[in-house]
Amino acid sequence: MSVQVSVRRVASYDTDLTVELRKLLAPLGGMRAFVNPGEKVLLKPNLLGPFAPESAVTTHPAVVEAAARLVLEAGGRCFVGDSSGCGSRDSVLRATGIGEVIRRLRLEWADLDTPADYEFANVRVARKIRLGAPLAQMNKIINLPKAKTHVQMVATGAMKNLYGYLPGTSKSEYHYRLKTREWLAELQLDLAVALPPVLNIMDAITAMEGEGPSGGTPRQLGFLAASVETVALDVVTFRAMNLDPEQIPLLAAAKRRPFGTTDPDAIELIGATPEELRCPDFRPIRQLGSPLRLLPLPQSMLDFVQRRWKAVPHIDTEKCIRCMRCRDGCPVRPPAIDPERAAVADPALCIKCYCCHEFCPVKAISVNPTFLERFLLTPRLRTLAARLAGKIKA
Secondary structure, three states: OOEEEEEEEOOOOOOOHHHHHHHHHHHHOOHHHOOOOOOEEEEEEOOOOOOOHHHOOOOOHHHHHHHHHHHHHOOOEEEEEEOOOOOOHHHHHHHHOHHHHHHHHOOEEEEOOOEEEEEOOOOOOOOEEEEEHHHHHOOEEEEEOEEEEEOOOEEEOHHHHHHHHOOOOHHHHHHHHHOOHHHHHHHHHHHHHHOOOOEEEEEEEEEEEOOOOOOOEEEEEEEEEEEOOHHHHHHHHHHHOOOOHHHOHHHHHHHHOOOOOOOHHHEEEEOOOHHHHOOOOOOOOOOOOHHHHHOOOOHHHHHHHHHHHOOOOEEOOOOOOOOOHHHHHOOOOOOOOOOOOOOEOOOOOOOOOOHHHHHOOOOOEEOOOOHHHHHHOOHHHHHHHHHHOOOOOO
8 A cells, every 4th residue: 555645736835835835735635634632742843953943953843833733623732842952942932933833832842852761572672761851741742853965864753853853962972872874864764663653744945955964055946745644745756856766775774674664665645746846956966975985995994084075164264254153063072073173073083974064054064075076976987886796897
């Protein structure tokens, strides 16, 4: 049986999104299929930091407001909550416009920065983990992700948005503890397995391309999408972003486990065709790790090259405002990056998690390719490496 993903073409946030969202959810049974009167319902948007709605870093407040109105119509008690990667709660709610939505509709804030211990049996990495305490108090969770690229995880959508279950700096700490994006994908997948939302609504009216999740460029995709399944929704969204699902660590982890629907042919798309949604010139991030897999070298040597060829964050000193969010959010101690010490992260300390890039509110941090990376990415070298590895015929 195929899983359904409903899509609604929406050109602007100035449209009446309550009407659009009601039409989007109609094929899935409407909001009342997911929310019963009196239930505590958490809306979980992407609130990475104190970024304005037009920057396309966070879930647009108009989408959050439309979802909240439908929850209230269904008789639910509506909460909004997230644990931001940087910035105080007040600054995040003010800059993103979410605070005004909460005030206007008299919603309640669920502070996911308040930690509590959880234990799950059906996961791989997060069997005992500290998450936001309010999660245990909710009857239902509705996931409101933003469609974006991501410098470490290639793309961020419905599954990645659940990483916000983790309170405060623990998100950065797991970058340090787990090291690779493959293990981070397993942890993030665990959160979708352990605390699955009953409904996922993707904000893809304006997405982000390039060096997301905060340093990229807003890009019009022009649709909202909804599904009961996080994986299927990400497959549809990332294909619309012209990304290869096989190259996205979270979808690769879901396929290996297996969890959810990773096969596009098993997804029933309602409201548009994949071709109608696809943005053929969408600008992705660089696939930093892919050429190394072709080199016929021992794993120890590959690890050595990997540490030295991946991009190290650089600070544009003219843009930098010395807010120190990059330094304070770095999971390494002492911090690998410090604007007061140097304009480039310490390559001996940097673990290439790019948290600093996410946290910078003024796009002053870049992850430009190293000379070795540019060399390894040349088509001639990649062809030679593939031949040496026996992957193609000479």
